[in-house]
Amino acid sequence: MFKKPLTHQSNATPIRSSARRQLFNAILEQYPSLLLGSGSEDEGYKKELGKLILPEGVRTATFETSSGMEGTFWLIPSGDVLWMAFGRNSKEYIPTLYLLSLPLPHPPLEMIQIYNPMPPPILMGAPLFIPAVANIANPHLLPNVQEGQVCAFVTSSSKNDQVSYVGVGRVVAKGGMKGAWERRIEHLMNNKGEEEGKFADVLCIIDDHLWALGSKPDLTTFTIPIPQSPIATPPRNTEDVPSGAPSPPIERLSISEDAATAAKGPAPFTPLVSLSSSEISSLLSISLLQALSHLPPSSFPLSASLLYSSHILPCRPAYIPKDKRDEVIIGKSNWKKLTKWMKEVSKEGLLKIKESKGEMIVVSFDPQHPSLEAHEEYVTISQEETKLAKKAAKEAASDAALNSPQALSQSMTIEELWKPSGGAISFWEAAGIDRSTFHPPHALKQAIDQYVVTYNLIDENDHRFVLLDAELGKAVGVKKPGPGQRMARDEILNKLRNNVSWSVSINGTLKKGAPQPVTIYITSRGGHRTITHIVGLELFSINPADFAEYMRKKCAGAASVGPREGVSPKLGLQEVQVQGAQQRAAIEALGERGVPKRWIRDEGKRS
Known part of the structure; x- marks a missing residue:
């Protein structure tokens, strides 16, 4: 709704006390959950609640969105819009993200948890689809929100149960949450390819232009309350909750400026959790949109397997944790098979496909498809890897400077x-x-x-x-x-x-394997011929040939490079051999190249 700046916003004017009281009573009538546990006749509580959700000095302003929708704001002097209404003279007062960020004793809206990371199109005002909704497998955690009802969106950015508000929306799915859930389950159980349609329209979302009008406070985290009226009864092993009990408050505090938040202990250790199949499906879907947004129509026809391996997988978001990236594959998604996914996308009108000799071919795609037009660019895994490769190449090009006279005197880290x-x-x-x-x-x-x-x-x-x-x-x-x-x-x-x-x-360059120091030892050949061996130079990025040449000049004697004794030639490891007992000279040469003394081991003479 507010993905673009407002076309018009009038000057905000204060409302009279009588109008404020009238508006407050209308809000309480529309959102009775605000009074849960207090009693409707508790005037002291209602007075304090009014100071919080509709404070003295609240102002009103009219607005028009970029799509031509007119409405009314109720905002405080700092610019935070607390309430809004769409349409002229509308009596439906909708809380904004700023209102939900306040320390409310009880939430005014039912909460629907969506997956994190959120699909980027949602942040651009695109509607919410049912695969983005969490807890599909736990219907007792899904509130029975009706079609046309306003709800709040929450999400969790951590591995625990703490969530925070991210937006407000209106459920538009036929049959509300229960109808959308039933169709989703039928779709998953019967492997049907029907289009499920959108679940909810996004009215406001974090970081949209409505959020930009105000002070952008930090959104606190809380434990999501158990729905008062879930779409299914809890399983038998779930702790019973009295049916008449109100939803627990988000934060147990009084409505006063001096209220202190409860101290939180350290977070417990929690094992890493794998991505769910719905999260993987969502990530693959936006990867497909990212790939298509960079592919010219002339690239098609293209086999589905080639599109998947060469374009979709490299376009997976770089914000996926590195230890989770291998999980984002078609085999772990809701579709399980590439053919099934391509057929589903084809029915949505994004791709045109055909089967030829047992292989799925993507003939073309619709560049004007709404999902592509709403797609927001992001950094991909391929782009991240390319950037790292360029950085590594740049570092490799500068490795030659390590053997310069200036670098020789610098100690290694x-x-x-x-x-x-x-x-x-x-x-x-x-x-x-x-x-x-x-x-x-x-x-x-x-x-x-x-x-x-x-x-x-x-x-x-x-x-x-x-x-x-x-x-x-x-x-x-x-x-x-x-x-x-x-x-x-x-x-x-x-x-x-x-x-x-x-x-x-x-020096910031990672070397695999257990760290081993440079080893120096002496052997005797032919009774009177002494040889000094220096091994392990490769670990410290010291070229054995260059080091041998340096030792030849320093010691004024013979020096050579040969395969390291006692290891497989396939490893390509070398050792430097210098004529005479040259341990001291070798230690000095290594020190000049920055190798600390604790990483140099002198074993003396070997028999």
């Missing part, structure tokens, strides 16, 4: 890093460690200590020991730890340290 691997991954996820990123060594012990404290696994009789639960036991090789079974804390630390994947970062 070397850091050991690790990330979860093997059978202990589920433990690290439960401990709050991201499996897709590298972590410094101290994070390993911190995570273990925090896990032990959080789950109360300290042995009260001897703090050197830790009790094993199922996750920790599995991580240290104990499949089914018995009650009270324990293990020394140091032993747990060593086992977990040995079972993670180690790498080393040298």
Whole structure:
């Protein structure tokens, strides 16, 4: 509704006290849930509520949207629009996102949770479709919103149950929420390809031009209340809720300026959760729109498999977490198969398809389709990878400067890093460690200590020991730890340290494998011939041939490069051999190239 700036907005004028009281009474009549638990005759409560939702000094202004819709705003001096009405002399007062951001004792609207990330077209004013609605598999969490009824949209950007308001809409699906849910279930169960139509029109949404008119406050998070009237009864294993009980308040506080918010404890450890099939379907749908928006019509006809692999998958959004990107594939979506998806999109009029010799062919697409016109560009995985590749190429081009005289005197920044691997991954996820990123060594012990404290696994009789639960036991090789079974804390630390994947970062460049120092040792040949061996230069990006040439000049003796002894030639590792006992000269040369002394190991003479 407000995806574009307003065509017109009149000057805001204060309303009289009598008009304010009349408007307040009309709002309470329209939204009786605001008075839940207080009693309609509690004048003190109503007075405080009025100061919050329709404060003294509220002003009114008329407006016209870019689409020609006229209406009325009720706003406060800061510019925050609290209420709005569409049409001339309309008596339907609709709360805005600014009104919902206030510390209301009870929510005025039924809440419908939608998936996060939200489909980009919604942010541009496009209607909401039922696949974007969460909890389809849990109908007891879906409110029985009727067709034509106004509702609030909420979403969660974290892994817990905390949500925040993101918009207001009007349900337009036939039969309301229950009818839309029944059609969605029938569609999924019977594999039908019927178009389900839009579910709700978006009246206002976060970051639209209505939001831009005001102060843009932070939207607090809260636990979504259980619907008073869900579309289905809760399952038997769900805790019973009295049918006559009101919805719990979003925040239990008084309506006063001095009300303090409740203190929140630290968030508990929560294991990483996979994307749902509906989320994957939504992400693939916008990836298709992104791909089509960059493909010229002359690119078609094109096989569906080629469109999917070469265009849709690279156009997946870069905001998908890296450890979740492999989940966004057709096999984990609601469609399961590419052919079924293409047929469904074809029925929506976006694609024209045909089957030829058992293969699905995309003949053309409609560049004027409403979904394409409403599509908003975003950064894709392909664009992100291209950017990283260019950055890597630029860094590789500058590697030559590392051997310059100026660079030789600069010390290297070397850091050991690790990330979860093997059978202990589920433990690290439960401990709050991201499996897709590298972590410094101290994070390993911190995570273990925090896990032990959080789950109360300290042995009260001897703090050197830790009790094993199922996750920790599995991580240290104990499949089914018995009650009270324990293990020394140091032993747990060593086992977990040995079972993670180690790498080393040298001047910001990541090298896979456990970090090994440059090793120097001496051997004797022919009784009196002494050779100094220097191995492990590759890890520190030191060219063995260049280093051998430098040592030849420095020591005024023979120096050569050959395959490293004791390792497979397929690895391509080399060692530098210098005539004579040249450990001191080699250590100095490595120091000139920035290798710290603790990363140089002198083993002396080998027999």
